[in-house]
Amino acid sequence: MRPCGRPTKSGNPCRAQFSGRGFACKLHTTDHEKTLIEAFEHGRRTGREEERTWQQRSANTRIEQLERQVRTLEEKLDSRDRRYEVDGHQAVTVDGYAYVWTGQGRLEVGDTVLLPENYVSALRRGPGPFPETVTQLGTTYSGTHSRIIAKAPADD
Known part of the structure; x- marks a missing residue:
């Protein structure tokens, strides 16, 4: 607080x-x-809005850079650890999970396969095997792999 100091009528x-x-x-x-x-207040508001916009762009750019770095590192790890065969059978990834194919022929990305029931599938889909799509060839998973029951026939 400060006094006005301007002259009054008196x-x-x-x-x-x-x-x-x-x-x-x-x-x-x-x-x-x-x-x-x-004018000062308008300039101040405009400046703050532009600063927020610039900060958001800067943050988005930094996020994109970090995502590219993460992808590059993941690709390096993936290429080092990816296995296309497990115990002599083709390994594939289905919706993020590793499976082995012991049947005839090779599976390709996009093939529909019949997977065995597991704890989660029983809760979500009910009991019994269920169909899913191969999302990736090979796997980086090193534990025990479930086996694919069958390959669904191709739709014509």
Whole structure:
């Protein structure tokens, strides 16, 4: 808070207290000063909005860079650890899970296969085998692999 100090009608300094941006109390602020204050506030708001936009763009760019780095590192690890055969059988990935194909021929990405029931599939789909689509050839999983029951016939 600070005093206005502008001369009143009696010639004495105005003792009205005001704070914030401005030159004087509301009574003694001129139209020109009001315009200056409005222009200042407008510029300040615009600057803040542009800063937020720039920060968002900068953050998005940094996120994209980090995602590219992560993908590159994942690809390096994947190429080092990916196995296309497990115990002499073709290994594939189905919806993020590793399976082996012991049947005739080779599986390709997009092939529909019949998978054995597991705990999660029993909860989601009910009991029994269920169809899924091969999403990737090979696997990086090193544990025990479930076997694919059958390959679904191709739709003609």
